[in-house]
Amino acid sequence: MTDNLGKPNLLEVRNLKKHFSVKENFTRNSDEPIRAVDGVSFHIKAGKTLGLVGESGCGKSTAARTILRLVEPTSGEILFKGENLVPLSHKEMQPLRREMQIIFQDPFASLNPRKRVRHILEEPFEIHNIGSPVDRKKQVEELLNKVGLSPEHADRFPHEFSGGQLQRIGIARAIALNPSLVIADEPVSALDVSIQAQVINLLQTLRENLNISFLFISHDMAVVEHFCDRVAVMYLGKIVEIADSDQLYQNPRHPYTEALLSVIPSIESGQRKQHLLVKGDIPSATNPPTGCAFHTRCPIKEKRCETTVPELKEVEPGHFVACLLRES
Amino acid sequence: MTPPELRVKNLNVSFSRNGSEFAAVNGISFDLCKGEILAIVGESGCGKTVTALSILRLIPEPPGKIQSGSVCFNSTDLLKLSSRQLQDIRGRDISMIFQDPLTCLNPVLTLGDQLPEPILRHTSLSRKEAWEKGIALLRQVEIPSPTEKMDQFPHQLSGGMRQRVMIAMALSCSPRILIADEPTTALDVLIQAQIIDLLRNLKEQTGMSVILITHDLGIVTEIAQRVIVMYAGDIVEMGPSQKLLQAPLHPYTIGLKNSIPKLGQKREGDKHLTEIPGNVPSPDQLPSGCPFHPRCPSVVERCKTQKPALKEVEPGHQVSCWLHESEI
Numbered sequence: 001m002t003d004n005l006g007k008p009n010l011l012e013v014r015n016l017k018k019h020f021s022v023k024e025n026f027t028r029n030s031d032e033p034i035r036a037v038d039g040v041s042f043h044i045k046a047g048k049t050l051g052l053v054g055e056s057g058c059g060k061s062t063a064a065r066t067i068l069r070l071v072e073p074t075s076g077e078i079l080f081k082g083e084n085l086v087p088l089s090h091k092e093m094q095p096l097r098r099e100m101q102i103i104f105q106d107p108f109a110s111l112n113p114r115k116r117v118r119h120i121l122e123e124p125f126e127i128h129n130i131g132s133p134v135d136r137k138k139q140v141e142e143l144l145n146k147v148g149l150s151p152e153h154a155d156r157f158p159h160e161f162s163g164g165q166l167q168r169i170g171i172a173r174a175i176a177l178n179p180s181l182v183i184a185d186e187p188v189s190a191l192d193v194s195i196q197a198q199v200i201n202l203l204q205t206l207r208e209n210l211n212i213s214f215l216f217i218s219h220d221m222a223v224v225e226h227f228c229d230r231v232a233v234m235y236l237g238k239i240v241e242i243a244d245s246d247q248l249y250q251n252p253r254h255p256y257t258e259a260l261l262s263v264i265p266s267i268e269s270g271q272r273k274q275h276l277l278v279k280g281d282i283p284s285a286t287n288p289p290t291g292c293a294f295h296t297r298c299p300i301k302e303k304r305c306e307t308t309v310p311e312l313k314e315v316e317p318g319h320f321v322a323c324l325l326r327e328s
Numbered sequence: 329m330t331p332p333e334l335r336v337k338n339l340n341v342s343f344s345r346n347g348s349e350f351a352a353v354n355g356i357s358f359d360l361c362k363g364e365i366l367a368i369v370g371e372s373g374c375g376k377t378v379t380a381l382s383i384l385r386l387i388p389e390p391p392g393k394i395q396s397g398s399v400c401f402n403s404t405d406l407l408k409l410s411s412r413q414l415q416d417i418r419g420r421d422i423s424m425i426f427q428d429p430l431t432c433l434n435p436v437l438t439l440g441d442q443l444p445e446p447i448l449r450h451t452s453l454s455r456k457e458a459w460e461k462g463i464a465l466l467r468q469v470e471i472p473s474p475t476e477k478m479d480q481f482p483h484q485l486s487g488g489m490r491q492r493v494m495i496a497m498a499l500s501c502s503p504r505i506l507i508a509d510e511p512t513t514a515l516d517v518l519i520q521a522q523i524i525d526l527l528r529n530l531k532e533q534t535g536m537s538v539i540l541i542t543h544d545l546g547i548v549t550e551i552a553q554r555v556i557v558m559y560a561g562d563i564v565e566m567g568p569s570q571k572l573l574q575a576p577l578h579p580y581t582i583g584l585k586n587s588i589p590k591l592g593q594k595r596e597g598d599k600h601l602t603e604i605p606g607n608v609p610s611p612d613q614l615p616s617g618c619p620f621h622p623r624c625p626s627v628v629e630r631c632k633t634q635k636p637a638l639k640e641v642e643p644g645h646q647v648s649c650w651l652h653e654s655e656i
């Protein structure tokens with residue numbers, strides 16, 4: 001997947017796989033691994049935002065953690081500014097971690113409850129040995145301003161904040177060292193809608209001002225359309241469709257993408273876009289269906305979908321789809 | 329006009345925390361009409377669940393207390409019944425679906441152990457008949473191979489299936505009223521759509537009335553006839569759902585609607601989400617006057633000291649806001 005505009009990729013992921021083995025904990029007696037991420041490829045250009053959508057368990061968080069090497073990939077390549085991260089030791093990874101940050105879904109769980117906000121925000125500077133204590137104090141105050149809080153918040157503990165405020169602190173921590181890539185894993189899913197809008201607007205502003213690229217994970221199709229330049233749709237560990245956001249939302253090709261878009265009722269009319277009925281549940285990642293993994297729920301499937309695995313094919317410039325029936 | 333199925337009047341519910349008492353529900357009144365779906369919306373902590381639980385007197389006392397009010401069903405006040413009399417009504421005439429199905433399904437019992445139980449308690453059916461009825465109920469909520477499922481434990485089912493089992497259990501004695509507290513919030517969008525379709529079909533088949541708690545405004549317009557908007561323990565707006573959400577009157581409802589990103593919104597050039605500034609107030613620290621005034625874009629002096637009452641502005645549409653006081 002190269003871009004004709006020739007801008008270099010900030011991040012490129014090639015055929016990334018993460019399989020978890022399920023030996024002990026599980027009651028089901030199967031040695032088959034969970035194919036959480038099963039051959040995913042995409043790229044993000046500098047300053048651009050890629051959305052990753054899909055149902056619970058399709059592998060979004062695992063992909064995110066694997067890219068940051070918080071979990072080790074089973075196979076594949078992760079190129080950050082052209083350098084493959086996979087063979088790097090943790091020590092070699094350290095300087096790169098400055099540039100790649102993550103924001104988590106649950107702001108309460110992701111901040112240490114026993115530390116004051118000042119310490120939470122000074123920590124990245126300490127870890128990377130940046131600045132004197134006086135500099136750090138100033139940096140923390142600037143960070144708080146940037147995320148719409150004020151310097152007097154620095155001496156409080158996490159429990160003294162609302163969910164939306166805590167997420168702002170999580171964002172401040174992520175942008176502290178001027179990263180070029182931020183992975184945001186469901187950053188607004190736990191927030192009330194009025195607060196969600198505040199946080200999305202904040203991320204948008206930071207993105208424009210600081211030229212940060214985002215990998216933005218969400219299950220909310222409307223939020224993703226709003227925030228992202230390009231969108232990848234995942235199903236059972238694989239990308240089934242990827243395209244520029246306008247293209248994907250106006251002209252979805254994969255029946256799964258179509259289904260995700262068609263079930264959202266409009267607030268004004270209560271009407272769903274169309275009634276593309278998808279029956280049944282998402283299958284287990286331990287034992288995915290043969291052929292196209294979506295065939296068990298697909299409203300338009302044909303016999304060959306049960307046996308032939310569809311490849312991701314380019315149907316229009318920059319628009320890729322993995323569906324035997326929609327590839328031309 | 330037919331008399332309402334349920335009439336809630338002046339319901340006041342408080343909680344005590346660290347020795348001080350605060351109102352979680354602040355003297356609200358509403359009717360549930362026969363055969364209607366009435367939605368309750370509002371942000372986290374505004375009192376939706378407390379309202380629902382109070383109807384069946386399921387509030388934990390202490391720390392909670394129903395201070396005053398009445399809940400009229402069948403010309404009796406449920407708040408005045410003995411707990412034995414109330415038990416007869418719960419599950420038979422009025423049943424409830426909770427947000428988290430696991431709190432209601434016993435993890436160590438099979439479905440076959442649990443489903444017939446309310447049927448045996450409230451009807452004169454034999455054990456065998458109750459078992460058959462259990463299977464029929466599973467079939468009614470579209471669970472595949474229902475007979476086999478009777479031997480399975482809750483954890484062997486997917487989230488969507490567990491939610492269906494909860495609905496089946498709630499429907500087992502053909503209740504006249506179903507209270508559903510965020511029945512789809514924890515589910516993926518495709519499964520959510522299936523459950524919403526199911527609820528609508530069941531309502532049409534059985535003619536029961538439904539109180540649906542949700543924070544998804546699209547779902548409200550899609551299936552509810554009327555909607556109640558709550559803020560900080562008060563009803564701030566109430567009326568026919570489609571009309572109310574097309575042209576909301578209360579600044580809070582307007583803010584809520586505008587802060588949600590809609591499909592296609594960005595393509596139409598609307599890049600910035602409208603925010604509601606500030607945070608949802610905690611119920612033990614409510615502002616004076618109108619509780620929404622610190623966040624309200626249309627605030628006037630009067631709002632800061634005097635609390636507006638819920639007033640009818642057009643037939644069936646009520647608002648509590650000083651801006652609309654003059655329209656009557």
Ligand SMILES: Nc1ncnc2c1ncn2[C@@H]1O[C@H](COP(=O)(O)OP(=O)(O)OP(=O)(O)O)[C@@H](O)[C@H]1O
Nearest residue numbers: 020034036055056057058059060061062063219285
């Ligand atoms: N540490 C682990 N050990 C074993 N299996 C795991 C582990 N982490 C994730 N999985 C499995 O991998 C699959 C993908 O999980 P993942 O959390 O990446 O999904 P997700 O798309 O982020 O879902 P959600 O929307 O619920 O956050 C799931 O089947 C999950 O159970």
Ligand SMILES: Nc1ncnc2c1ncn2[C@@H]1O[C@H](COP(=O)(O)OP(=O)(O)OP(=O)(O)O)[C@@H](O)[C@H]1O
Nearest residue numbers: 343352371372373374375376377378379388391611
């Ligand atoms: N058992 C309890 N003890 C103390 N306070 C409670 C209890 N249950 C509810 N409250 C308080 O009552 C208020 C209303 O809570 P309620 O659960 O009704 O909110 P809700 O509108 O259902 O919110 P959500 O959307 O998060 O479910 C909250 O401030 C909550 O903290």
Ligand SMILES: [Mg+2]
Nearest residue numbers: 060061062185
């Ligand atoms: Mg996840």
Ligand SMILES: [Mg+2]
Nearest residue numbers: 376377378509
């Ligand atoms: Mg609730």
